[in-house]
Amino acid sequence: MKPFSGFALFRQGLRGQRGWTPQWRAAEPKPAYDAVIVGGGGHGLGTAYYLAREHGMRNIAVLEKGWIGGGNTGRNTTIIRSNYLFAESAALYDHALKLWEGLSQELNYNMMFSQRGVMMLAHTVHDMQVAQRHVHANRAAGVDNEWLTPGQARAFCPPLNIGDIRYPVLGAALQRRGGTARHDAVAWGYARGADALGVDIIENCEVTGIRSGPGGAVEAVDTTRGRIRTPRVGVVAAGNTSVVMKMAGVALPLESYPLQALVSEPVKPVFPCVVMSNTIHAYISQSDKGELVIGAGTDAYTSYTQRGALHIPSHALEAICELFPMFRRLKMLRNWGGIVDVTPDRSPIIARTPVPGLYVNCGWGTGGFKATPGSAHVFAWTIAHDEPHPINAPFTLERFRDGNLIDEAAAAAVAH
Amino acid sequence: MLLIQCPYCGERPEPEFAYGGQAHIARPAQPAQTSPQEWTAFLYLRNNTRGVHAERWRHTRGCGRFFNALRDTTTDRFLATYKVGEQPPVDGADA
Numbered sequence: 001m002k003p004f005s006g007f008a009l010f011r012q013g014l015r016g017q018r019g020w021t022p023q024w025r026a027a028e029p030k031p032a033y034d035a036v037i038v039g040g041g042g043h044g045l046g047t048a049y050y051l052a053r054e055h056g057m058r059n060i061a062v063l064e065k066g067w068i069g070g071g072n073t074g075r076n077t078t079i080i081r082s083n084y085l086f087a088e089s090a091a092l093y094d095h096a097l098k099l100w101e102g103l104s105q106e107l108n109y110n111m112m113f114s115q116r117g118v119m120m121l122a123h124t125v126h127d128m129q130v131a132q133r134h135v136h137a138n139r140a141a142g143v144d145n146e147w148l149t150p151g152q153a154r155a156f157c158p159p160l161n162i163g164d165i166r167y168p169v170l171g172a173a174l175q176r177r178g179g180t181a182r183h184d185a186v187a188w189g190y191a192r193g194a195d196a197l198g199v200d201i202i203e204n205c206e207v208t209g210i211r212s213g214p215g216g217a218v219e220a221v222d223t224t225r226g227r228i229r230t231p232r233v234g235v236v237a238a239g240n241t242s243v244v245m246k247m248a249g250v251a252l253p254l255e256s257y258p259l260q261a262l263v264s265e266p267v268k269p270v271f272p273c274v275v276m277s278n279t280i281h282a283y284i285s286q287s288d289k290g291e292l293v294i295g296a297g298t299d300a301y302t303s304y305t306q307r308g309a310l311h312i313p314s315h316a317l318e319a320i321c322e323l324f325p326m327f328r329r330l331k332m333l334r335n336w337g338g339i340v341d342v343t344p345d346r347s348p349i350i351a352r353t354p355v356p357g358l359y360v361n362c363g364w365g366t367g368g369f370k371a372t373p374g375s376a377h378v379f380a381w382t383i384a385h386d387e388p389h390p391i392n393a394p395f396t397l398e399r400f401r402d403g404n405l406i407d408e409a410a411a412a413a414v415a416h
Numbered sequence: 417m418l419l420i421q422c423p424y425c426g427e428r429p430e431p432e433f434a435y436g437g438q439a440h441i442a443r444p445a446q447p448a449q450t451s452p453q454e455w456t457a458f459l460y461l462r463n464n465t466r467g468v469h470a471e472r473w474r475h476t477r478g479c480g481r482f483f484n485a486l487r488d489t490t491t492d493r494f495l496a497t498y499k500v501g502e503q504p505p506v507d508g509a510d511a
Binding site for chain 2: 240242243251252253254255256300301302303304305309310311341344400401402
């Protein structure tokens with residue numbers, strides 16, 4: 001792997017940019033691996049990277065049915081924050097946030113990580129109580145979060161209309177360490193890093209079966225490119241997790257919904273931060289390319305189509321136009337959907353399964369991007385040690401049976 | 417936006433309806449004798465079918481009644497809608 005540097009860029013500039021090489025090999029599947037990761041999104045590629053770098057497992061493969069980063073990794077709104085209510089969640093998401101802070105340097109890959117601040121608006125008395133409870137819980141847990149008055153919110157984000165709207169802004173919670181990152185770069189950076197450590201990244205390779213031996217433990221996966229023997233399988237398949245896990249006879253508390261997002265035509269830098277409103281349901285930031293990146297809600301019904309109905313983004317745009325009148329004449333450029341796997345408590349599952357050697361990392365619902373490095377890091381630990389890292393120990397499959405829910409669904413209601 | 421055939425009112429646009437999740441989930445008949453695993457299955461585990469899915473809808477902004485539907489989750493096309501208490505009219509549904 002040739003390291004990227006200012007000098008390398010300068011040298012390539014003199015040579016007409018013709019010296020760049022592919023950033024990872026187009027690997028052919030081998031007959032056997034020490035571990036196989038199913039799903040080549042950010043979480044899966046990151047898992048392979050940390051398995052190789054921190055746990056010395058170099059003989060591993062990432063199987064991706066399409067192309068890497070072509071699923072939810074390339075479809076999210078790139079928002080990063082860790083201001084979750086419960087201690088378990090705050091620990092998990094803040095673990096991720098701390099890894100984000102050093103990720104570009106660690107991977108020698110520009111994640112375009114920008115801690116521009118995530119501001120969550122309150123529009124009702126109930127909103128204010130919930131948001132202030134979040135602020136206090138976060139500060140007690142060592143996670144930064146602060147309460148802003150409407151005037152302070154407007155000073156932090158000048159385009160914001162706090163006054164003459166149906167639901168005026170009564171205050172806001174601001175996490176200054178939150179922000180955005182380039183979503184594609186996360187997949188590419190982890191792929192490049194994992195590949196350099198010997199991991200095989202195999203695209204266009206769909207898993208069609210998971211085989212267990214006489215003792216019940218995982219022995220192999222069947223794929224569209226042949227059978228691959230392996231004693232450990234980590235499934236990180238987002239919206240298709242239920243489908244993959246059914247191959248091993250494991251039923252999960254998941255439902256897959258379309259989640260939509262859209263971007264505007266690109267404009268000059270006008271929007272300094274990330275703003276989210278749960279009550280009127282919209283969230284928005286501006287990419288470095290200049291497009292406003294706007295998140296809408298999930299459609300009402302389960303689906304695998306990667307598209308949804310127009311009334312969902314239209315609802316989000318109505319909220320955006322209320323909050324930011326200057327965007328009313330902007331045209332929207334693209335609109336798409338991704339399939340998100342939602343758990344009953346809106347917290348992920350990062351755990352062993354009843355099948356020995358089979359591990360699952362799923363249930364990130366509508367907000368998995370922000371957790372990518374942390375999720376991958378603790379999932380790699382779980383696979384390597386056959387037991388959870390202390391940070392993901394509460395995020396088991398058994399918590400639903402035992403009643404130990406981490407109920408962020410009740411805590412935030414929407415928009416994770 | 418989906419067009420949904422309410423068995424009582426006819427074809428109406430999706431915003432008139434509320435989604436009710438997987439259909440044909442029966443509450444355990446003997447709660448005291450039901451194991452934690454069975455409660456987990458009843459409360460939380462779902463087929464999350466990729467294909468023909470039997471599901472409940474409620475015509476909240478119309479007649480207000482619940483009914484069942486078969487929908488292909490890979491195309492979002494409805495195969496059939498039918499009344500509560502009836503069996504799926506199409507074979508192959510993962511009910």
